Amino acid sequence: MKANDGRVISAGFVPLVDSAMLVVAREMEFAAQEGLDLRLVREASWANIRDKFAVGHFDVAHMLAPLPIAINLGLGPVNTDVVVPMELGLGSNAVAISLDLARTLSDIGAIDANDPASAANSLAQAARLRARARTGRQRLVFAVVHQFSSHFYEMAYWMAAAGLAPYRDIDIVVLPPPLMPDALASGQIDGFCAGEPWGTLAVGRGAGLILTRKANIWRSGPEKVLGVRRDWAEREPDCLAALIRALYRAAIWCDEPANRPLLASLLAQPHYVGLSVELLTQVLQRRIGNSSDPVLRDDGFVFSSGAVTFPWVSHALWFYSQMVRWGQTAASGDAMMVARRTYHPDIYRTALSPLGVPMPAANAKLEGALRTQTPVGTPTGRLVLEPDGFFDGLIFDPDNVADYINRFAVHTRISSTVR
Amino acid sequence: MNSKPLRVLVVDRNHVRAAIIEEGLRHVDGVDVIIVDDLSLLMRRVVDADPDVIILDLENPDRDMLEHAFQVTRAIRRPVAMFVDTTDTALTEAAIDAGVSAYIVDGLRKERVKPILDMAVSRFNAVDRLKRELESAKSELAERKTIDRAKGILMRSKGLDENQAYQLLRKTAMNQNRRIAQVAESLVLSFSILNDEDPK
Numbered sequence: 001m002k003a004n005d006g007r008v009i010s011a012g013f014v015p016l017v018d019s020a021m022l023v024v025a026r027e028m029e030f031a032a033q034e035g036l037d038l039r040l041v042r043e044a045s046w047a048n049i050r051d052k053f054a055v056g057h058f059d060v061a062h063m064l065a066p067l068p069i070a071i072n073l074g075l076g077p078v079n080t081d082v083v084v085p086m087e088l089g090l091g092s093n094a095v096a097i098s099l100d101l102a103r104t105l106s107d108i109g110a111i112d113a114n115d116p117a118s119a120a121n122s123l124a125q126a127a128r129l130r131a132r133a134r135t136g137r138q139r140l141v142f143a144v145v146h147q148f149s150s151h152f153y154e155m156a157y158w159m160a161a162a163g164l165a166p167y168r169d170i171d172i173v174v175l176p177p178p179l180m181p182d183a184l185a186s187g188q189i190d191g192f193c194a195g196e197p198w199g200t201l202a203v204g205r206g207a208g209l210i211l212t213r214k215a216n217i218w219r220s221g222p223e224k225v226l227g228v229r230r231d232w233a234e235r236e237p238d239c240l241a242a243l244i245r246a247l248y249r250a251a252i253w254c255d256e257p258a259n260r261p262l263l264a265s266l267l268a269q270p271h272y273v274g275l276s277v278e279l280l281t282q283v284l285q286r287r288i289g290n291s292s293d294p295v296l297r298d299d300g301f302v303f304s305s306g307a308v309t310f311p312w313v314s315h316a317l318w319f320y321s322q323m324v325r326w327g328q329t330a331a332s333g334d335a336m337m338v339a340r341r342t343y344h345p346d347i348y349r350t351a352l353s354p355l356g357v358p359m360p361a362a363n364a365k366l367e368g369a370l371r372t373q374t375p376v377g378t379p380t381g382r383l384v385l386e387p388d389g390f391f392d393g394l395i396f397d398p399d400n401v402a403d404y405i406n407r408f409a410v411h412t413r414i415s416s417t418v419r
Numbered sequence: 420m421n422s423k424p425l426r427v428l429v430v431d432r433n434h435v436r437a438a439i440i441e442e443g444l445r446h447v448d449g450v451d452v453i454i455v456d457d458l459s460l461l462m463r464r465v466v467d468a469d470p471d472v473i474i475l476d477l478e479n480p481d482r483d484m485l486e487h488a489f490q491v492t493r494a495i496r497r498p499v500a501m502f503v504d505t506t507d508t509a510l511t512e513a514a515i516d517a518g519v520s521a522y523i524v525d526g527l528r529k530e531r532v533k534p535i536l537d538m539a540v541s542r543f544n545a546v547d548r549l550k551r552e553l554e555s556a557k558s559e560l561a562e563r564k565t566i567d568r569a570k571g572i573l574m575r576s577k578g579l580d581e582n583q584a585y586q587l588l589r590k591t592a593m594n595q596n597r598r599i600a601q602v603a604e605s606l607v608l609s610f611s612i613l614n615d616e617d618p619k
Contacts, residue, residue, distance in 0.1 A: 174487035
């Protein structure tokens with residue numbers, strides 16, 4: 001432990017590659033430069049993060065992007081108010097399937113991993129074949145990392161385009177990502193969606209292959225965010241602003257290619273992610289996926305470029321739309337307002353304005369409208385936004401959430417029409 | 420006894436701790452204890468045991484899996500995390516500090532569960548204390564060995580007897596405001612560097 005007389009901030013994290021910004025803010029002393037003593041506490045589950053956050057052991061935490069919305073909507077067991085003033089970069093999720101399922105799919109038709117629509121259609125046919133099978137499981141089982149994870153909503157969105165509703169047509173289980181490759185190899189599950197390196201490891205062990213990637217489903221959906229107790233954010237606005245600046249500098253540091261080898265060795269330490277330096281280097285150098293799918297689109301881990309740390313209100317509302325779509329919560333004006341006021345671009349703007357960071361003029365955007373890198377005007381300079389398209393070409397308008405939800409023919413909504 | 424015993428499932432890979440918790444819960448009235456220390460097929464074991472209360476440690480990475488399964492599977496009565504009832508904040512905090520989480524079948528009366536959780540929390544704390552005591556005993560033993568080596572070095576190089584060597588270490592430690600073990604360690608290290616020895 002370094003000597004540090006700064007303001008103490010206690011932060012919970014789960015040992016995943018996208019805890020990088022928190023680790024770097026501490027280890028490269030970006031937090032210390034802001035006068036903060038950022039203490040990181042490693043946790044074994046998101047349930048632990050949620051519970052310790054609720055009793056006040058943590059001021060802030062590394063959280064799955066939809067989790068704060070679920071907590072604020074009262075979908076979990078605790079009552080805490082969480083605000084999200086920052087996203088923690090873009091991940092690199094992959095949907096991997098077992099070799100057995102891959103054989104069924106290739107019998108149905110060629111698998112083109114860059115054509116997620118046809119991959120989903122083949123999967124739907126495989127699910128129907130399985131339902132009629134006389135031996136073995138009659139339902140496909142897919143694993144995700146958590147019920148309130150971007151992995152779940154992205155995978156469900158993709159499958160649903162081919163008519164498959166999670167839980168109704170396909171079983172969903174939750175597993176810790178390190179167990180997923182083995183569960184795939186043993187036939188316990190037929191597929192999973194997890195961040196890297198778990199997809200790559202499953203391929204490397206000969207347990208499966210990668211059917212599609214997150215970047216092929218929703219190009220710019222956030223993975224993890226910074227969750228902050230609302231009471232702490234209100235009591236310590238300066239402290240929070242300092243933390244956001246430290247994390248922002250950490251994000252820029254993480255994206256510098258020359259720093260990636262050092263980042264890999266920082267994360268490799270057993271009290272952080274605890275994977276081998278070699279594996280982490282591979283993941284962070286974007287040399288991931290197997291050689292047979294070199295064209296498979298993958299953006300790797302992106303921490304700062306393209307305003308990926310900006311907490312778009314449209315991200316929160318998209319997650320809300322999918323929670324309603326899959327019957328996790330009932331649609332209401334109040335619930336939508338809860339989701340909307342979970343993400344806080346205002347805190348982000350205030351914290352980073354002293355740094356002259358180029359920022360988008362709006363707090364929400366049409367999700368899926370950007371096909372290519374797009375320069376946008378900002379009050380403080382030029383900013384290039386990354387493509388944010390959905391694979392089916394649909395556009396999410398945050399000002400028209402009800403219509404968006406109603407247009408999905410495949411759903412398990414609580415009420416048939418959302419107003 | 421006016422109702423059937425509560426079935427308490429304790430999930431813990433740490434065999435020693437599981438045994439200590441089991442022993443404690445046997446003293447709570449109206450409780451049947453079932454231990455699971457093999458986490459493969461955990462969900463199957465939960466379904467078979469049909470527990471009223473599930474106790475597991477916070478280091479268990481399967482919490483997310485269990486919570487999800489409790490919500491979606493129809494094979495079990497639906498346990499909920501004990502934190503639903505946040506009226507007893509002190510107990511919740513004590514449990515989290517001790518490293519325990521608990522799931523309780525919905526509708527179970529709180530007064531029936533409280534003695535079980537109190538016992539689990541106190542046993543978790545006891546195991547933790549034992550572990551700390553063991554660690555400190557181990558490091559004390561290692562320190563004593565280092566002090567013995569330092570005394571040996573002083574006796575050989577300065578021609579002191581054992582007591583004089585110890586007094587010299589003690590005086591140095593006092594002057595430098597350090598612990599005797601720290602002074603001994605520096606001495607052993609310096610000596611081994613000067614003599615090209617491995618300090619271990």
